[in-house]
Amino acid sequence: MxxxxxxxxxxxxxxxRAYADADFSEPNALFVDLFAAAFPDFAQGLVADLGCGPxxxxxxxxxxxxxxxxxxVDGAAEMLKLAAEAAARADRRRQIETLHWRIGAEPVPQRLRGAAAGIVSNSLLHHMSDAGALWRAVRDCAAPGAAVLVMDLLRPDSPEYAQSLVDLHAAGAPEILRRDFHNSLLAAYRPDEVATQLRQMELAGLKVEQVSDRHWACWGRI
Ligand SMILES: C[S@@+](CC[C@H](N)C(=O)[O-])C[C@H]1O[C@@H](n2cnc3c(N)ncnc32)[C@H](O)[C@@H]1O
Known part of the structure; x- marks a missing residue:
């Protein structure tokens, strides 16, 4: 497709708001588990979350x-407001700083350049008008040996299968969320396309694999 x-x-x-109110506990727990499994030595340092949403x-x-x-980091002020509220609610304002950066359209913020021991991103790549801009941001933010985990949706073979994933994973969710999920599935990349992007960006050392019925993940150190 x-x-x-x-x-x-x-x-x-x-x-x-609909996105922030949705229950993403299953994929988000998977994300943190994948990071822990890929980087068992990781314990501290600065992590950049690109396209952090809420x-x-x-x-x-x-x-x-x-x-x-x-x-x-997010390029949407509205999301950053919700992100700051979530950090405050969790009493984590001292550990979580929000930063407005529209990746690909604005230069890398000075304090992120070459500074991050960990770089994570979930469900951003399919939004980017230039996929290469995300991979450049990963490279630009990375301190030497940085741990990288990028996860995103995987484009299904057909619109019908996309709809069945929406019905399975977003049954009963508000219509706006079901529509966004469907559109995101149609906009998503497939693991072979991601592997091609990684080769083009000279990041072929990162590994990419399907990790659920609707996600791929890519990880490694750079
Ligand atoms: C689907 S949400 C994912 C949010 C979060 N990572 C999560 O897993 O719940 C994608 C987020 O990326 C942000 N985004 C899209 N394009 C961006 C860009 N060029 N630079 C920064 N953020 C961007 C959107 O505003 C949105 O908050």
């Missing part, structure tokens, strides 16, 4: 790694 891109930023208040993953990361700090 041909990829159908969707808009980059999630900056509509109702869209951001910051559920940053909160889970600092729960798992109490000596880590996260800079939670």
């Amino acid at each position: 041909k990829r159908l891109p969707e808009p980059e930023l999630m900056d509509q208040p109702d869209q951001a 910051a559920d993953i940053p909160v889970r990361l600092v729960d798992r790694y109490p000596r880590a700090r996260v800079i939670a």
